[in-house]
Amino acid sequence: MKPQHRLGAAALPRWTHPVAWWAWALGLVACVSRTTNPLLHALIVSVAGWVVARRRPEAPWANSFALFCRLGIVVIAIRVVVAMILGGGLGDHVLFTLPSIQLPDWVAGITLGGPVTAEALLSALYEGAVIAAILACIGAANSLASPARLLATVPAALYEVGVSIVVALSFAPQLVADVSRVQTARRLRGRPHRGVRALAGSAMPVFEGALERAVDLAAAMDSRGYGRTRPMKPRDQFIARVLVLISLIALSIGVYALVDGVDGSWVSWSFVAIGIICAMVGLRIAGRRSIRTRYRPDPWALPEWLVLLSGWIPAALFIAVAVNDPASLTGQTSPLQWPALPAIPAIAVLMAALPGIVTPLPPGGGPASTGVASELRRQEVLS
Amino acid sequence: MITFDDVSITYSGATQPVLSHVNLTIPEGELVLVVGRTGSGKSTLLKCVNGLVPHFTGGTLSGRVTVAGRDTRTHPPRELADVVGIVPQDPMSGFVTDVVEDELAYGMESLGLAPDVMRRRVEETLDLLGLAHLRNRALMSLSGGERQRVAIGAVLTTHPSVLVLDEPTSALDPGAAEEVLAALQRLVHDLGVTVLMAEHRLERVVQYADRVIVVGGPGEAIRMGTPDEIMIDAPVAPPVVELGRLAGWDPLPLSVRDARRCAAPLRERLEPFVSDLSVATNMYGDEALSMSDAIVRHGHTVALRGISISAQAGEIVAVMGRNGAGKSTLLGTLVGLHGLNGGSASVGNAAPASLRGRELVTRVGLVPQDPTHLLVADSVRDECSATDLDCGLAAGSTRRTLDRLAPGIKDDTHPRDLSEGQRLALALAIVLAADPPIVLLDEPTRGLDYPAKQQLVAILKSLAQEGRCVLLATHDVELAADVATRVIVLADGEIVADGPAPDVVIGSPMFAPQVSKVLSPQPWLTVAQVARALEPAS
Numbered sequence: 035m036k037p038q039h040r041l042g043a044a045a046l047p048r049w050t051h052p053v054a055w056w057a058w059a060l061g062l063v064a065c066v067s068r069t070t071n072p073l074l075h076a077l078i079v080s081v082a083g084w085v086v087a088r089r090r091p092e093a094p095w096a097n098s099f100a101l102f103c104r105l106g107i108v109v110i111a112i113r114v115v116v117a118m119i120l121g122g123g124l125g126d127h128v129l130f131t132l133p134s135i136q137l138p139d140w141v142a143g144i145t146l147g148g149p150v151t152a153e154a155l156l157s158a159l160y161e162g163a164v165i166a167a168i169l170a171c172i173g174a175a176n177s178l179a180s181p182a183r184l185l186a187t188v189p190a191a192l193y194e195v196g197v198s199i200v201v202a203l204s205f206a207p208q209l210v211a212d213v214s215r216v217q218t219a220r221r222l223r224g225r226p227h228r229g230v231r232a233l234a235g236s237a238m239p240v241f242e243g244a245l246e247r248a249v250d251l252a253a254a255m256d257s258r259g260y261g262r263t264r265p266m267k268p269r270d271q272f273i274a275r276v277l278v279l280i281s282l283i284a285l286s287i288g289v290y291a292l293v294d295g296v297d298g299s300w301v302s303w304s305f306v307a308i309g310i311i312c313a314m315v316g317l318r319i320a321g322r323r324s325i326r327t328r329y330r331p332d333p334w335a336l337p338e339w340l341v342l343l344s345g346w347i348p349a350a351l352f353i354a355v356a357v358n359d360p361a362s363l364t365g366q367t368s369p370l371q372w373p374a375l376p377a378i379p380a381i382a383v384l385m386a387a388l389p390g391i392v393t394p395l396p397p398g399g400g401p402a403s404t405g406v407a408s409e410l411r412r413q414e415v416l417s
Numbered sequence: 418m419i420t421f422d423d424v425s426i427t428y429s430g431a432t433q434p435v436l437s438h439v440n441l442t443i444p445e446g447e448l449v450l451v452v453g454r455t456g457s458g459k460s461t462l463l464k465c466v467n468g469l470v471p472h473f474t475g476g477t478l479s480g481r482v483t484v485a486g487r488d489t490r491t492h493p494p495r496e497l498a499d500v501v502g503i504v505p506q507d508p509m510s511g512f513v514t515d516v517v518e519d520e521l522a523y524g525m526e527s528l529g530l531a532p533d534v535m536r537r538r539v540e541e542t543l544d545l546l547g548l549a550h551l552r553n554r555a556l557m558s559l560s561g562g563e564r565q566r567v568a569i570g571a572v573l574t575t576h577p578s579v580l581v582l583d584e585p586t587s588a589l590d591p592g593a594a595e596e597v598l599a600a601l602q603r604l605v606h607d608l609g610v611t612v613l614m615a616e617h618r619l620e621r622v623v624q625y626a627d628r629v630i631v632v633g634g635p636g637e638a639i640r641m642g643t644p645d646e647i648m649i650d651a652p653v654a655p656p657v658v659e660l661g662r663l664a665g666w667d668p669l670p671l672s673v674r675d676a677r678r679c680a681a682p683l684r685e686r687l688e689p690f691v692s693d694l695s696v697a698t699n700m701y702g703d704e705a706l707s708m709s710d711a712i713v714r715h716g717h718t719v720a721l722r723g724i725s726i727s728a729q730a731g732e733i734v735a736v737m738g739r740n741g742a743g744k745s746t747l748l749g750t751l752v753g754l755h756g757l758n759g760g761s762a763s764v765g766n767a768a769p770a771s772l773r774g775r776e777l778v779t780r781v782g783l784v785p786q787d788p789t790h791l792l793v794a795d796s797v798r799d800e801c802s803a804t805d806l807d808c809g810l811a812a813g814s815t816r817r818t819l820d821r822l823a824p825g826i827k828d829d830t831h832p833r834d835l836s837e838g839q840r841l842a843l844a845l846a847i848v849l850a851a852d853p854p855i856v857l858l859d860e861p862t863r864g865l866d867y868p869a870k871q872q873l874v875a876i877l878k879s880l881a882q883e884g885r886c887v888l889l890a891t892h893d894v895e896l897a898a899d900v901a902t903r904v905i906v907l908a909d910g911e912i913v914a915d916g917p918a919p920d921v922v923i924g925s926p927m928f929a930p931q932v933s934k935v936l937s938p939q940p941w942l943t944v945a946q947v948a949r950a951l952e953p954a955s
Contacts, residue, residue, distance in 0.1 A: 093516070093555045182515055197513075218754055219790045224778035224807055224851060239793050247510060253473050254511030258572065259498030259527035325529035329522030330536065397553050 038335040045337065045394035050089070052179035053187055054338040055389075059175035061345025062386055065379075066167040068352040069363035070160045073375045074383065075167040079103070081387045082174040089389065091396035095180040102173025106166030110159065117158030118150050125153025125368045157367040186328070190321030191274075194261070201251065208247065212240045266323040277316030285309030341389045348382035355379055418579060418611045419443040419466055424480035426461055426470060435461045439480070439639050441630065445578070446609040448601070448625055450616060450644070452653055453632035454866045455836040459615040460506075462632060462639075463581050466613060467501035468494045485578055499528055502572025506583040508564045509556070517559075517567055518543075518552045524575045535574075542570045546600050561740040562593025566600060573604070580604065582614040586621055587863055590739040590892045591927050594621050601625070617866050620655035620895060620931055623648065624672035645669050653867045656895055656931040659944045663951070676935040683947075684936055690950035691939050694919075702730030705855050705886035706751060706781070710760035713746050713910075720746035722910040723760065728903075730854060733877055733887045735901035735918070737894075737928055743910040744890035745786065748857045751888070752783045764855055778808070781855040782848035784841065786863065791844045792832040800832060800843065808850045819846040822876055838869030845876070856880055858889040862896050874899050898922060898930035898942040918942070 037046055062078055069075070083099065090096040118132065134147035185196040216236035220226070255261075288305030355378055356363055362376035421441040427434040435458040443449055451459050464470040468489035471478045482489045485500045502524075505511045514520045521542055525535045543549040546566045551559065559567065565585055572580065585601075586594035602625055604610040616622045623629070629647040631640045640647065645668050648658045657676050661669045664683045670676035707727035713720045720743045728734050736744045749755045750762055753769035762769055765780040772780065785791060794800040801815040808815075819826065823842035832840060841861060848856065858877075862870055870893075877900045880887050891897055897904055897918065904921040906914040906928065914921045919940050922928045932941050941947055 092553075094557050095515075180515065215790055219785070219793070221754070221777070222752060222783050222785065222791060223804070223847065224774045226774065250505065250507075250510040251513070253469055253494075254505055255513055256473060256494045257467055257469060257498060257501075257503045258511075258513070258524040259495050259575070260513075262495050262498070262527055262529070326526055327529050327532060327535070329519070329526055329532065329539070
C-alpha cells in the first residue's frame with residue numbers, strides 16, 4: 035500500500051485534501067437542513083466537534099469551530115428573543131405574558147408582546163438550532179482546512195480570482211486589529227474611545243490603514259511574479275470564450291427550468307450538465323495561459339475518499355428518510371413532547387465521525403490551542 | 418550586475434526630482450549598503466532595481482536601469498521576479514500565504530518551476546536560513562527576526578542574483594538582527610548573491626559591507642565607495658567610527674574587533690579619567706510611577722509575570738529586552754491599555770486602567786511604536802489645533818511645542834509626508850500638550866537616522882530636566898547608553914536586571930554599546946564621554 039493510502043494513526047502525518055473536508059462538511063450541512071429534530075442537530079454538532087478536536091492543525095484558523103459555535107448560540111438567542119417579542123398565540127401552554135403594545139391599524143396583523151407560549155419558544159429554538167448547526171459545520175470545515183488551502187486548489191484559469199478572495203478574507207481580522215489600534219490612539223489622546231462618536235472618528239484612519247496595506251501587498255505580489263503569463267494562441271482564446279459563453283447560457287436555462295418546475299425531467303438536468311462540461315473544458319483551455327505550478331499538491335487518496343463518503347452517505351440517507359418517514363426528522367412542538375431519536379438518521383450521523391479515525395494527523399504536532407484573538411494580541415505584543 | 422545610467426526620478430506632482438542623474442555600477446556578488454537621511458530617496462533607489470519605480474508607484478524615470486541585462490523600462494516587476502528579490506520594510510506586509518513552507522514556495526509557483534525543483538529549493542532554503550523547525554508554523558505566530566528571515570527566504574527560492582532589502586534590522590532586537598545579518602553574509606559569501614540594503618543602524622551593518630552608497634537627498638550627487646573611504650567624512654557614522662575619528666586611528670576601524678586592536682593606547686590615556694565617571698545618584702524627585710507584582714496575560718501567553726518597578730521624577734529609564742519580552746505591554750499597562758491580572762500599578766497616585774480622557778492624559782502620555790497611529794488629521798495645522806481643543810489650551814500652544822521639538826515643519830504638510838523624526842516630534846508634541854509628568858516612548862528610534870536620533874536625545878534630556886519621568890522601551894543600545902540613567906532588562910515578562918545604566922549594560926554581550934565594547938574593562942559608554950575626558954588633555 036502506498037504511504038498516502040494508509041489510514042489514521044498508521045499514516046504519516048500530512049494534510050488531508052481540503053476539498054475532502056469541505057465536501058464532508060457540506061454533507062453534514064445537507065443533513066442539518068433536512069431535519070428540525072434538535073437531538074439530531076446536537077448529535078451532528080457533537081460529531082463535527084469531535085472530528086475537529088482530533089484533527090485540527092496547530093494554526094491560527096483552527097479555532098474557527100469554537101468561534102462559529104458561539105456565533106450559532108447568538109443566532110439562537112436572537113431567534114428566541116424575536117419570537118418572544120412578536121408573540122403569536124401558537125399553542126396553549128402560556129409561560130408568561132409580556133405587556134402588549136397596541137400598534138396602529140395600518141400594521142394590523144402584527145402584535146408586539148402578549149402571552150408567550152412554550153410551543154412558540156420551542157419552535158423558535160428549533161429553527162434557530164438549524165442555522166446554528168449549519169454554522170457549526172462550516173466552522174468545522176474552516177478549522178480543518180483553511181479557506182486559503184481550499185482556494186489553492188481552484189483551476190489555473192480562476193487562480194487570480196481565488197487570490198483576490200483570499201486577500202479579501204484576510205482583510206477582516208486585520209480590520210478588527212486596526213479598529214482596536216485606532217481606539218487605543220483615541221484613548222492616548224484623551225478622547226472618548228468607546229461609543230458611536232468614537233467609532234465615527236476612527237473610520238477614516240482604519241480605512242486608510244487598510245488601503246495602505248492592500249497597496250503594499252499588491253507591490254509585494256507583483257515583485258514576486260504574480261500574474262506572469264505565457265502568450266496564448268488567438269484560436270485557443272476564442273474557443274475558451276465561446277465555451278464559457280455557451281456554458282453560461284446552458285446553465286441559466288437549466289437552472290431556470292429546475293427552479294421553475296416547468297418540467298423537472300431530464301431536459302433541464304441535461305442543460306445543467308452541458309453547462310458544467312462546457313465550463314470545465316473552457317476553463318481548462320483558458321488555464322493554458324497560466325504558467326503557474328503547484329508546490330506539494332495534497333494527494334487525493336483513500337482517506338480522502340472515506341472522508342467524502344462519510345459526509346455524503348449520511349446526506350443521502352437523510353434525503354431518503356425525509357421522503358419515506360418525514361415525521362421522524364421533525365421536531366414536534368405542538369403538542370409539546372420530548373423529541374425521539376430516530377435510529378437510521380442517528381446511525382448515519384455517527385458514520386460522519388469516521389474521518390476522526392481514518393484521516394492522517396495534520397503535520398506539526400496535531401491539536402493545539404492558538405486562538406485567532408489571542409494570536410492577534412500576541413502580534414501587538416511582539417511588534 | 419546593476420547599472421544606473423543617468424537616472425532621474427520625479428514623482429507626479431513633485432516640483433523637483435527625488436534622484437537626479439544617478440550613475441552607478443554595482444558588480445556581482447557585493448554587499449552594498451545604502452545610507453542617507455530619511456527622505457533622501459533611499460527607498461526610491463531600491464525600488465528602481467526591480468521596476469516598482471515607476472511601474473507601480475507612478476512618476477517619471479529618465480535614463481536607464483538595467484539588472485542582469487534586462488531594462489526595467491521594458492520589464493515590469495513580475496518579469497524581473499526571477500532575477501531580483503525584494504524584501505519590504507515590514508515583512509508581514511508582503512506575505513501572501515499563511516504557512517512558512519507555502520510562503521517559500523509562492524514565488525516559484527508564480528514562475529512555474531517544476532515540482533521537484535521547488536521541493537529541493539524549499540529544503541535548501543530552510544536549511545540556509547535556519548528555518549527548518551518553523552516549516553509548518555503559521556506566519557502570524559513568528560517573532561520579528563523569524564519573519565524577516567522567512568521574507569528573505571521567500572524571495573531567495575527563485576534564485577535571484579540580486580537581493581534588495583529595505584531596513585532589514587531596524588525593528589529587531591540586537592540578537593535577531595545578528596541572525597539576519599549572518600544569513601545575508603552567508604548568501605553573499607557562499608552563493609555570490611548581490612545584496613543591496615538600506616539601513617539606518619550603521620553600527621550593525623557597516624562592517625559587513627563591501628561598498629557604501631551615500632544618497633544625499635534632492636539636488637545632491639550620489640557617492641559610492643568602500644566603507645572606510647566613505648566613513649572618513651560621512652554625515653552619518655556609527656559610534657565606533659566616531660571614536661576612531663576622535664582618536665585619529667588610521668585606517669578607520671569599522672568593527673569593534675578592528676577598533677579593539679588599536680585601542681590600547683587610548684585606554685592608557687583615558688585611565689586617569691575613569692574615576693571621574695561615577696554617576697551621581699539620588700538626585701531625583703518624588704516617585705512618579707510604580708508597579709508591584711503586576712501580572713498581565715494575553716490569552717495563554719503571560720506577558721508580564723510579577724513585575725515590580727518604580728521610577729522617580731527626573732529619571733530616564735530604558736526598558737530593554739528581546740522582541741516579545743513584554744516591553745510594550747509594560748508601557749501599555751502604565752497607560753491602562755491592558756488590564757492587570759494581578760498586582761497593582763499606579764501613575765500619579767491613580768490606577769491607570771481606571772483613568773479616562775483628561776484624567777489619563779494629564780497624568781501620563783505614551784508615544785506608540787508607530788507615531789502615525791496617534792495622528793488622524795490631514796495636516797499638521799489641523800492636528801495641532803485639534804490637540805489644543807482636546808486639552809483646552811490657547812490656540813497655537815501645541816504648534817509652539819512642536820516648533821521647540823522640531824523647528825521648520827510647514828503647517829499644511831500631511832503627517833504621512835513628514836520624515837520619521839518629524840512625525841515622532843509631532844506625536845510627542847501632541848502627548849506633551851496635556852503636560853503629563855510621566856512620558857512613555859515605545860521604540861522611539863525605529864527609522865530614525867543619526868541626526869534625528871541626536872535631536873531625540875536632546876529632547877529626552879530636556880524633558881527629564883523639566884522634572885518629568887521618562888520611560889522608554891528600546892532595542893537601541895546606543896540610545897540607552899546615551900540618555901538612560903537607569904536600565905531595566907526584561908526577559909519573558911520578568912525583570913532580569915534593574916540598575917544604573919553603566920552597571921547593567923557594561924559587560925553584557927547584547928546590550929553593551931560599541932564604545933563600551935572597545936574600551937572595556939573601562940566603563941565608558943559614549944563617544945561624548947570620551948571626548949569630554951580628552952578635552953583638557955589636548
